[in-house]
Amino acid sequence: MGIITFGVLTISDTCYSEPDKDRSGPCLAHLIKQAFSNTQIIEAILPDERDLIQRELRKWIDKKDVRVIITTGGTGFAPRDVTPEATKPLLDKDCSQLAMAIAIASLQKTKLAALSRGVCGIAGNTLVLNFPGSEKAVRECFEVVRDLLPHALHLLNNDLGLVQRTHAELQATVAVSPVRREDPGSTNSSATPSIVAQDRGHICPHRTGAGDDNDRNSSFPMLPVKDALDIVFNIVQRNKSLEKFQNELLSPVNIPPFRASIKDGYAVQSQGFAGAKRVVGCVAAGDEPSDYAMQEDECFKINTGAAMPVHTNCVVQVEDTKVLQRDRQGNEKLVETLVQPTNGYDVRPIGCDLRKGEKVFPEFESSRVVSKSLLASVGVQLAIRNPKIAIISTGSELLAPHQPPEPGKIYDSNSTMLDELLTYFGFDCIDVRVLSDNFETIQQTLSQLYETVDFVICTGGVSMGDKDFIKPVLESMKFKLHFGRVNMKPGKPMTFASRDEKYFFGLPGNPVSAFVTFHLFALPAIRWAAGWNLSKSMLPIIDVKLRRSQPIQLDPRPEYIRASVSSKNGKLYATINGDQISSRLQSIVGADVLIHFPGRSAEKSYAMDGDIYPASVLRFDFISQYE
Ligand SMILES: Nc1nc2c(c(=O)[nH]1)N[C@H]1C(S)=C(S)[C@@H](COP(=O)(O)OP(=O)(O)OC[C@H]3O[C@@H](n4cnc5c(N)ncnc54)[C@H](O)[C@@H]3O)O[C@H]1N2
Numbered sequence: 117m118g119i120i121t122f123g124v125l126t127i128s129d130t131c132y133s134e135p136d137k138d139r140s141g142p143c144l145a146h147l148i149k150q151a152f153s154n155t156q157i158i159e160a161i162l163p164d165e166r167d168l169i170q171r172e173l174r175k176w177i178d179k180k181d182v183r184v185i186i187t188t189g190g191t192g193f194a195p196r197d198v199t200p201e202a203t204k205p206l207l208d209k210d211c212s213q214l215a216m217a218i219a220i221a222s223l224q225k226t227k228l229a230a231l232s233r234g235v236c237g238i239a240g241n242t243l244v245l246n247f248p249g250s251e252k253a254v255r256e257c258f259e260v261v262r263d264l265l266p267h268a269l270h271l272l273n274n275d276l277g278l279v280q281r282t283h284a285e286l287q288a289t290v291a292v293s294p295v296r297r298e299d300p301g302s303t304n305s306s307a308t309p310s311i312v313a314q315d316r317g318h319i320c321p322h323r324t325g326a327g328d329d330n331d332r333n334s335s336f337p338m339l340p341v342k343d344a345l346d347i348v349f350n351i352v353q354r355n356k357s358l359e360k361f362q363n364e365l366l367s368p369v370n371i372p373p374f375r376a377s378i379k380d381g382y383a384v385q386s387q388g389f390a391g392a393k394r395v396v397g398c399v400a401a402g403d404e405p406s407d408y409a410m411q412e413d414e415c416f417k418i419n420t421g422a423a424m425p426v427h428t429n430c431v432v433q434v435e436d437t438k439v440l441q442r443d444r445q446g447n448e449k450l451v452e453t454l455v456q457p458t459n460g461y462d463v464r465p466i467g468c469d470l471r472k473g474e475k476v477f478p479e480f481e482s483s484r485v486v487s488k489s490l491l492a493s494v495g496v497q498l499a500i501r502n503p504k505i506a507i508i509s510t511g512s513e514l515l516a517p518h519q520p521p522e523p524g525k526i527y528d529s530n531s532t533m534l535d536e537l538l539t540y541f542g543f544d545c546i547d548v549r550v551l552s553d554n555f556e557t558i559q560q561t562l563s564q565l566y567e568t569v570d571f572v573i574c575t576g577g578v579s580m581g582d583k584d585f586i587k588p589v590l591e592s593m594k595f596k597l598h599f600g601r602v603n604m605k606p607g608k609p610m611t612f613a614s615r616d617e618k619y620f621f622g623l624p625g626n627p628v629s630a631f632v633t634f635h636l637f638a639l640p641a642i643r644w645a646a647g648w649n650l651s652k653s654m655l656p657i658i659d660v661k662l663r664r665s666q667p668i669q670l671d672p673r674p675e676y677i678r679a680s681v682s683s684k685n686g687k688l689y690a691t692i693n694g695d696q697i698s699s700r701l702q703s704i705v706g707a708d709v710l711i712h713f714p715g716r717s718a719e720k721s722y723a724m725d726g727d728i729y730p731a732s733v734l735r736f737d738f739i740s741q742y743e
């Protein structure tokens with residue numbers, strides 16, 4: 117009996133951050149297993165993120181053995197419901213009648229079924245069905261398709277022999293199934309909850325912010341750092357013009373453009389001899405090459421880098437000569453070469469470093485230092501366009517460092533820190549603003565800044581307070597909020613949004629959170645936008661051995677610990693820089709790396725002395741001590 121693979125994909129921000137809350141996915145898997153004896157099921161949970169959903173669906177569709185994919189959730193009218201939009205582009209054929217059959221059956225149970233926008237269709241060899249999110253809806257929809265599925269698969273396979281066999285196999289359990297089968301494992305399978313409550317199963321206020329007054333949770337799912345980074349690199353457009361330019365640039369000149377002396381010494385003819393030679397002139401770097409018709413017993417005094425006289429072919433370095441005679445002014449008249457001159461010795465032939473017409477860049481080079489140096493060496497001037505960046509610190513409590521202290525106020529460290537970090541990493545900040553927590557001010561400033569800049573790196577105002585206006589302002593400006601929370605410490609409310617090719621990083625206001633999220637998100641995005649490749653865009657990651665007298669309890673969130681690095685016998689050791697609370701900027705003093713602590717788990721709940729962890733390198737001079 118052939119095994120048929122079903123994919124069950126739960127799409128829900130809530131279930132993604134709290135998988136235990138997913139009832140529909142397991143219910144669907146159970147119903148499939150119960151209905152068909154020869155099946156295996158692959159399952160996943162994703163947030164309501166179109167790109168992530170599409171990527172997973174495509175992966176499953178591309179697997180030959182996955183014949184049916186059923187999604188649950190994300191089909192409604194809530195702003196983040198995008199399952200049909202993620203599914204449709206993948207479909208080769210629309211099965212609207214199947215969707216209609218589901219809709220008709222569901223409408224008989226509840227009018228709210230009219231608010232489900234699920235689609236059905238065929239992608240390659242796979243049938244894809246969007247079910248709504250609630251467990252009840254999943255049961256009702258499955259009941260509609262259950263008896264149709266075997267035949268649909270036979271037809272899809274277009275194999276008559278197999279049609280009958282598969283039919284028989286799949287029907288084996290269906291034949292004895294009652295008209296409506298309840299899930300014995302389910303707690304409310306026979307209950308008839310109110311219509312609204314049932315159909316609201318996945319329309320979760322956690323993500324829509326449309327919950328009742330008792331819902332005090334963030335409307336954003338907490339994405340893993342990796343997923344959040346994937347989104348950033350997918351959304352931010354990489355400027356490929358520098359790479360293209362470097363790739364196509366052929367040298368307009370030879371380096372060196374003339375035969376050049378490698379040494380300070382004497383240019384001579386090799387067919388001569390060692391011994392006394394008359395000094396007929398001096399050639400300094402920059403002098404035109406002399407065409408003096410010289411004899412074997414003559415030489416030119418020459419400097420490193422100077423053009424060889426036309427009738428000379430080698431250089432004898434000054435150390436291998438002796439002055440025999442000087443004129444009245446002290447100039448050398450006669451020198452003795454102590455070695456036999458050989459043709460070409462200590463001479464760089466024309467174009468020996470780089471030939472005219474040869475590629476200047478053997479490979480793409482993202483470093484501005486290297487790139488501009490090479491361009492200069494061939495006489496090309498290029499203004500390398502880096503992304504235009506502005507920094508904003510938000511917070512009505514903020515004072516500029518030059519102001520006197522005031523009650524209730526604190527000094528703004530974030531704008532200075534971010535400005536200096538950009539400079540440190542070779543990018544310019546063209547505007548720095550410090551704004552109070554005021555919706556209109558923030559909105560107007562952003563609108564004005566985005567007339568010029570590509571990136572705004574902002575701090576503060578992204579969490580749960582009633583003065584945290586950043587997300588609503590972005591929404592009012594029609595920015596797409598790609599994520600608003602990340603499963604990391606510090607940096608949980610880290611926010612990323614974009615509109616066309618304008619990007620917004622909302623770093624949390626706590627100074628250390630801003631520091632960490634700048635390095636892990638904003639900097640890689642800026643480098644990527646500037647044209648750097650993916651691995652160079654990220655900070656380098658090394659392995660460090662933890663030095664710690666006491667075990668340290670891991671946080672439930674993966675944590676990025678500031679630590680200083682010592683090198684001993686070629687091994688790198690990391691010592692944690694004191695209290696890691698995200699308001700304590702002192703933890704960045706001497707911080708060479710961010711150690712990546714995993715989130716606490718049943719298997720690992722403490723970080724111990726001697727543990728080895730990956731760590732992101734924060735600075736070029738990242739070793740604080742050699743032992
Ligand atoms: N109810 C909840 N409250 C908070 C949560 C949460 O999940 N639920 N998250 C906490 C986390 S984690 C962080 S991090 C912060 C992030 O807050 P915001 O981004 O909204 O930033 P603010 O509230 O404006 O400020 C937080 C903190 O940082 C100080 N700050 C702000 N800007 C600066 C600056 N430029 N220089 C120096 N210090 C600054 C500010 O005074 C606050 O003390 O939210 C938690 N709350």
Ligand code: MOO
Nearest residue numbers: 606607608629698
């Ligand atoms: O994540 Mo917050 O950034 O803990 O301080």
Ligand SMILES: [Mg+2]
Nearest residue numbers: 577579581584
């Ligand atoms: Mg706040």
